[in-house]
Every structure is written in structure tokens, then in C-alpha cells.
Amino acid sequence: MGYIFTSASLALHFDTIILIGMVLAFLLNAFFYISDISKNLSLLLTSFLMAASYYTSNHFITLGDDTTYIYLRWIAYDLFTVFAILMVNRLIRLKKCIAAKYVIFGLLANALLCLMIHIDMRVLENQEPWWFWYFYTLSINTIDVIMVAALILDRDFLCVKFFKNRVKKYFSKRQKTISA
Numbered sequence: 606m607g608y609i610f611t612s613a614s615l616a617l618h619f620d621t622i623i624l625i626g627m628v629l630a631f632l633l634n635a636f637f638y639i640s641d642i643s644k645n646l647s648l649l650l651t652s653f654l655m656a657a658s659y660y661t662s663n664h665f666i667t668l669g670d671d672t673t674y675i676y677l678r679w680i681a682y683d684l685f686t687v688f689a690i691l692m693v694n695r696l697i698r699l700k701k702c703i704a705a706k707y708v709i710f711g712l713l714a715n716a717l718l719c720l721m722i723h724i725d726m727r728v729l730e731n732q733e734p735w736w737f738w739y740f741y742t743l744s745i746n747t748i749d750v751i752m753v754a755a756l757i758l759d760r761d762f763l764c765v766k767f768f769k770n771r772v773k774k775y776f777s778k779r780q781k782t783i784s785a
Contacts, residue, residue, distance in 0.1 A: 623749045624659045630756035631656040645759065647702040650693050652756045655708060658686040676723035683716040707755035707763075711748045718744055 631652040637643040662682045687709050694701050701709075722741045725731050754762065761767075 619746055620663060623746075623753065624663045626750075626753035627652070627656040627659045627756070630753055633757060643759075645702055646697065647694055647699040648704050648756070648759050650697075650699075651690055651702065651705040651708055654686055654689050654693065655752065655756060658682055658689075673727060674723075676719040676727070680716045680719045680723075683712040683719070687712045687716075702759055703761050704755040704759040707765075708752050711752040711755075714748055715745055 631649075634643070634645075634649045634652045638646070638649045662679065690701075690705055690709060693699075694705065718741050722738070725737060751763070
């Protein structure tokens, strides 16, 4: 008989793949740092903190236990990791690498999504799947993949800076025409 994948088992397998990605990103950055390929200490520490955070949340939160507050626990992990990344970079007086910025944004987005799903499922007591549940699942997993890619590449591969500058330029032109 074949193994039937349920949504919970698929989530657990994908979570394991993301964890492996985080650990491999750290090991790659450690190798680059040790072998003088890249001396980006911010990237090394960010990838270590992400691997440690995802490892602990993966191993200390079991889906078989009481899951009433699981989303709040994930929020706590995400916010603690953001705090740790910011504090480590500040204490060592490092300029945050691009990957750290991507990771901080990704963790904050994940925390917001977890808060929204917690409110939907635990506060509003929704039991029927609806579009937001699918959006939540797709978004969380996409953000995790983007964070792994950011830790490996340490590049602005989504062109965030380009779009930010375009939006700034657009609104500064608009502000000038309104005030004129």
C-alpha cells in the first residue's frame, strides 16, 4: 500500500525541507567565511540565527500536542528571531546585509500571517476552510523559500530597491505637482 499524503504530512515534509535549506545556507555561509570567499559577518550570523530558530521551532513544537496556541508560538519565534538579528547586528556594529533585510521582512510578514490565521481559527472559531487558509499556506511557504534563497544569494533578487526607488520617484514627482 502506498502512503497517502495529507495536508498535515505535506506541511511537515515541506517544513523539514525549509529547515534543511536554512541549515545548508548557514553551512555554506560558514564555509565562505572560513575560506575567505566572503567575510560578511552579518550574513553568517543571520543565517546561523535563522537555522537555529527554525531548528528549535521544528523540534520543540509538535503538531500532535495541543495546537490551540501554535500560531502564537510561531509568532513568538519569528519576533524573537527578528529581535536577535537586529541586536546581534547592532551589538557588533555591523551593517545589515541584504539577506538580513529580506529575512527580517519575511519573518515579520510570517508573524502577521500567523496572527491573522490565529484570529480566524481561534478567536473567530472558523472551522471551514476558505480562501484565506490557502493564501496563508501558500504565502508562508513562499516567504520561507525566499528567505532561504536570500541567505544563499545575499542579493536583491526581487529588485526591492529598484521598485522602492521607482515608487519614491513617482510620489516625489506627484508631491511636486500637487504643491505647485
